[in-house]
Amino acid sequence: xxxxxxxxxxxxxxxxxxxxxxxxxxxxxxxxxxxxxxxxxxxxxxxxxxxxxxxxxxxxxxxxxxxxxxxxxxxxxxxxxxxxxxxxxxxxxxxxxxxxxxxxxxxxxxxxxxxxxxxxxxxxxxxxxxxxxxxxxxxxxxxxxxxxxxxxxxxxxxxxxxxxxxxxxxxxxxxxxxxxxxxxxxxxxxxxxxxxxxxxxxxxxxxxxxxxxxxxxxxxxxxxxxxxxxxxxxxxxxxxxxxxxxxxxxxxxxxxxxxxxxxxxxxxxxxxxxxxxxxxxxxxxxxxxxxxxxxxxxxxxxxxxxxxxxxxxxxxxxxxxxxxxxxxxxxxxxxxxxxxxxxxxxxxxxxxxxxxxxxxxxxxxxxxxxxxxxxxxxxxxx
Numbered sequence: 001x002x003x004x005x006x007x008x009x010x011x012x013x014x015x016x017x018x019x020x021x022x023x024x025x026x027x028x029x030x031x032x033x034x035x036x037x038x039x040x041x042x043x044x045x046x047x048x049x050x051x052x053x054x055x056x057x058x059x060x061x062x063x064x065x066x067x068x069x070x071x072x073x074x075x076x077x078x079x080x081x082x083x084x085x086x087x088x089x090x091x092x093x094x095x096x097x098x099x100x101x102x103x104x105x106x107x108x109x110x111x112x113x114x115x116x117x118x119x120x121x122x123x124x125x126x127x128x129x130x131x132x133x134x135x136x137x138x139x140x141x142x143x144x145x146x147x148x149x150x151x152x153x154x155x156x157x158x159x160x161x162x163x164x165x166x167x168x169x170x171x172x173x174x175x176x177x178x179x180x181x182x183x184x185x186x187x188x189x190x191x192x193x194x195x196x197x198x199x200x201x202x203x204x205x206x207x208x209x210x211x212x213x214x215x216x217x218x219x220x221x222x223x224x225x226x227x228x229x230x231x232x233x234x235x236x237x238x239x240x241x242x243x244x245x246x247x248x249x250x251x252x253x254x255x256x257x258x259x260x261x262x263x264x265x266x267x268x269x270x271x272x273x274x275x276x277x278x279x280x281x282x283x284x285x286x287x288x289x290x291x292x293x294x295x296x297x298x299x300x301x302x303x304x305x306x307x308x309x310x311x312x313x314x315x316x317x318x319x320x321x322x323x324x325x326x327x328x329x330x331x332x333x334x335x336x337x338x339x340x341x342x343x344x345x346x347x348x349x350x351x352x353x354x355x356x357x358x359x360x361x362x363x364x365x366x367x368x369x370x371x372x373x374x375x376x377x378x379x380x381x382x
Contacts, residue, residue, distance in 0.1 A: 002305055006312035009301075012294050013316040017323045020182065023191035024330055028151075030162060031141075031252040035150050043153075044072040045145060046128030046212070049136050050118030051077055052368050055085040057137035057257060059093075065134075066097050070145045076101045076125055077136075078118040081108065101125065112225045114370055119230070120221040123212075131215055133208040133234075137256050138164060144253040148209050151248060157194075158214040158243035161235060162207035162250040165332050166258045172344070173265060175337040177258065178328045179344035185327075187276075193235070194246045202247050203235030207254055210234070214243050226372065226380035228272040228365065233382050240382075251332060266351055271367040273355035279378050284356055288349050295320065299342040 047065050051058060065075050079087055079102060090102045103121055108114055119133055130149060134140075144162075152160045163181075168174040192200035208231060218237040227233045238245050259265040277283035298320065301313040325335035359365055364373040 002301070003307075003309045003312075006301070006305065006309040006316075009294055009298055010312045010316045010319075013298070013319050016186065016294070017319045020185055020323055021326055023185065023189065024326065026191040028248045029251055030147050030151060030248040031143075031250075033147070033151060033248075035147065040150070040153070042070065042072050042146075042149065043129035044074070044127065045070060045130045045132055045149060045209075046122075046126030047073065047075045047132045047134060047145070048119055048122035048126060049075070049077045049134055050080055050115045050122065051082065051086050051090070051136040052080040052114060052118070053082050053084045053086060054136040055082075055089060058086060058089050061135075061137050061139050062089075062093055062100075064138075064140045064142075066093070066100065067142055068140065068145045069142045070149070072128075073145065074099065074101065074126070074128060076103060076122045078103045078105060078122045080105045080114050080118040108370065111376065113228065113230070113372060114368055116221045116225050116227065116230050120225075123215060123220060126212065129212055131210050131212050133205075133210070133231075135205050135256070138206045139255050141253045144207075144250070147253065148207065148248075151246075152209055152211075155246060156244065157246050158211050159203075159235065159238040159245045160207075160209040161190075161193075161202050161204040161231075161245075161247040162209070162254060163204055163247065163331070164206040164250050165252075165255040167255060168258060169260055170262075171334075171337055172340060173259065173262065174333055175340035176265065176344045176347060178324060178331065178333050178337070179341055179348060181331060182323065182327050183348060188232070190247045193239070194244070196242070196244065199239065201232070201235040201239040201245065203231035203233065203238075204247070205231040206256055207250060208234060210238070214238065214241075217241060218243070224380065224382060226377050227382065228275045228367065228372075228377070232276075236382055249330060251330070266354070269351050270355050270358060271365050273352045274359050274365075275377065277352075278381070279359070279374070281356065284352055287352065291345050291349055295345045296342045 094100050094102050166177045168177055188202050189200045190202045192198040193202045218241045224230050224233045298313045298316040321338040324338040324341045328335040
């Protein structure tokens with residue numbers, strides 16, 4: 001039985017590794033894309049930043065936005081009911097940068113998630129032809145916006161997402177980021193999003209650049225007001241309405257210090273670990289079986305099998321380690337942390353099931369101090 005399972009494992013892992021490796025090479029690294037030398041007319045861009053209790057990272061992130069080398073830019077920060085020093089930091093920046101627009105939200109309307117409502121409020125005030133939706137902890141190179149806009153124009157697309165480089169303080173957290181990216185890529189298939197005939201779609205909270213006309217045409221954040229995975233579902237709306245979409249790698253252009261501890265990581269992923277499966281327990285069970293059977297078990301199987309089965313499992317492990325190393329290279333992470341991959345895969349399963357348990361135990365999710373009922377979350381289907 002183990003021998004036949006080892007055959008199935010090595011075939012599935014080979015297909016998995018090949019798809020990820022070939023797909024990743026179809027995604028452009030934006031800093032390596034040659035910008036046209038001829039003069040162009042730059043559309044106005046409105047950067048919209050939702051900020052709730054972001055005192056730790058806001059100053060550095062906001063400085064990087066206000067110092068972009070883009071000729072037609074407005075920056076709008078929505079202070080979403082912050083209880084820390086976020087308001088003071090924004091007041092200081094507003095004194096030094098008179099063009100900075102700060103919107104203060106003191107109450108959350110019923111039927112809205114806080115971040116989604118903050119982005120919606122910012123978009124209502126925006127005057128740009130393009131909207132750049134980003135997070136309050138994203139640090140951008142001064143050319144990031146200009147390069148993103150040039151790519152969007154040159155490829156005649158309506159929505160451009162960009163992946164950030166993620167900085168993590170410990171080897172385990174760094175390895176988890178790479179593992180998360182592998183799982184995300186396998187689920188989303190970002191290399192397919194530019195294909196208008198594919199249902200594949202993507203959205204990335206760090207950098208969602210979208211035409212304002214497209215944003216309003218697809219229904220704005222009102223259409224996804226109760227989606228914790230709003231960035232991804234924004235991308236789905238773009239594809240559902242027949243607009244063009246693409247994704248690029250932001251290595252060397254945008255970065256984020258994602259989480260500072262394992263506890264922060266677990267807490268931070270609680271909000272969308274179940275929503276990503278559309279609150280369907282069957283999908284969580286399927287994802288768990290696939291992860292355990294094909295991505296974690298081979299690392300143990302090489303110690304519990306002999307002969308041809310052991311060799312096949314060893315081949316599967318080698319392919320998984322190479323897949324990890326290739327993914328790490330793409331985000332400037334350390335490839336030699338690859339042996340941590342099975343541990344991170346198990347952590348991913350733990351986080352997903354913890355999210356399921358807490359969602360049912362509390363009747364919803366709690367995000368940034370606000371509780372959202374499961375019935376309302378499920379009602380916002382897309």
